[in-house]
Amino acid sequence: MHNQIDVIATTISGSISDWGKIERIVPEFNRRGWSHVNLQSADSHAEARDITRQLVLDGARTLISAGGSGTFNSVLEGCIDSGVPLSQITLGFLRKGSADLIGKTLGMPDEIEQAIAVFVNSLEQDFTQPCDVIRITSGNNDTAGRHFVGYSGAGIFGRIPHFTENRFIKYYKGVLSQLFGDLGPFFVGAALTTIEKVLHNLVHKPEQWKIMDGNQVLSQGKFQAMIIVNGDLGPDLPFAGKAPLGSGTFYLFAIRDQGILKLPGQFRRAWNSSIQEQAEQWGFESFSIREELVISKSDGMAFPVNVDGSTLICQPDARFKIIDQIRLISAS
Numbered sequence: 001m002h003n004q005i006d007v008i009a010t011t012i013s014g015s016i017s018d019w020g021k022i023e024r025i026v027p028e029f030n031r032r033g034w035s036h037v038n039l040q041s042a043d044s045h046a047e048a049r050d051i052t053r054q055l056v057l058d059g060a061r062t063l064i065s066a067g068g069s070g071t072f073n074s075v076l077e078g079c080i081d082s083g084v085p086l087s088q089i090t091l092g093f094l095r096k097g098s099a100d101l102i103g104k105t106l107g108m109p110d111e112i113e114q115a116i117a118v119f120v121n122s123l124e125q126d127f128t129q130p131c132d133v134i135r136i137t138s139g140n141n142d143t144a145g146r147h148f149v150g151y152s153g154a155g156i157f158g159r160i161p162h163f164t165e166n167r168f169i170k171y172y173k174g175v176l177s178q179l180f181g182d183l184g185p186f187f188v189g190a191a192l193t194t195i196e197k198v199l200h201n202l203v204h205k206p207e208q209w210k211i212m213d214g215n216q217v218l219s220q221g222k223f224q225a226m227i228i229v230n231g232d233l234g235p236d237l238p239f240a241g242k243a244p245l246g247s248g249t250f251y252l253f254a255i256r257d258q259g260i261l262k263l264p265g266q267f268r269r270a271w272n273s274s275i276q277e278q279a280e281q282w283g284f285e286s287f288s289i290r291e292e293l294v295i296s297k298s299d300g301m302a303f304p305v306n307v308d309g310s311t312l313i314c315q316p317d318a319r320f321k322i323i324d325q326i327r328l329i330s331a332s
Contacts, residue, residue: 004037009071022041022096045071052078057084131325136320146307162304212294219254226252300315303315
């Protein structure tokens with residue numbers, strides 16, 4: 001008899017074809033001999049987080065998120081909300097959403113039949129990968145805040161969820177994902193955010209930022225975007241090389257504000273990773289963070305931080321620190 005598997009799925013995430021994956025999850029597990037699979041559907045990330053918290057409190061220890069990065073992050077935070085040590089929990093990523101970078105990194109296929117086959121094999125062989133959990137807080141409050149295991153960011157990157165994450169937008173995200181693939185909504189959100197940034201800079205001075213590791217100033221000045229990852233997230237975010245997700249170190253990649261005319265070239269080179277080859281020319285900076293990353297605006301104003309596809313408003317700063325590890329189900 002297999003242990004209980006609890007799957008938390010968001011109903012509207014990913015492409016239009018992804019929406020139909022939910023009803024096939026349990027039958028696919030059953031077909032492969034896994035009868036103890038419990039499926040919980042959620043209409044929002046907040047509901048997915050609440051469901052997960054209660055499941056873990058009731059004894060669930062092997063959970064699978066079925067959705068995109070936002071769903072996965074909500075399930076992770078539900079695990080944390082429960083107060084149960086993360087060392088006792090195993091978490092999987094069933095790709096049914098947009099920007100599912102962690103799922104790709106873990107080797108999970110997009111097709112539901114192949115994905116369930118990998119999950120069954122991985123669970124039977126106990127294939128897991130340790131992954132650092134990063135907490136984001138603002139100011140001197142070390143207890144509240146948000147957590148993530150994939151990516152975060154500020155500047156243009158921090159504003160993207162404003163254009164990609166709400167109930168109505170979920171429907172057009174489904175169309176975009178169907179037409180342009182998993183990252184279709186992200187690139188549309190990035191384009192809209194960039195246009196907004198350009199218009200803002202026509203009437204306002206560019207924002208000044210400070211980047212610190214603990215008490216050490218790493219860099220400061222005008223930046224278009226800052227991207228934080230805790231390891232290698234594959235070719236769709238190809239900056240961290242082959243750094244493992246559980247190394248105890250995370251990474252900041254920053255793109256300086258070199259003006260409107262250079263912005264398209266900077267972003268084109270960022271997404272094919274060639275920006276690293278001519279980093280100084282294109283204003284690209286990278287940092288390994290071992291203590292606590294602190295980013296802030298010189299004017300002390302609030303700013304949005306992208307937390308795996310959702311928004312956290314921070315003022316006067318955003319503080320990032322590794323606080324724990326969790327085991328993620330991997331293909332090998």
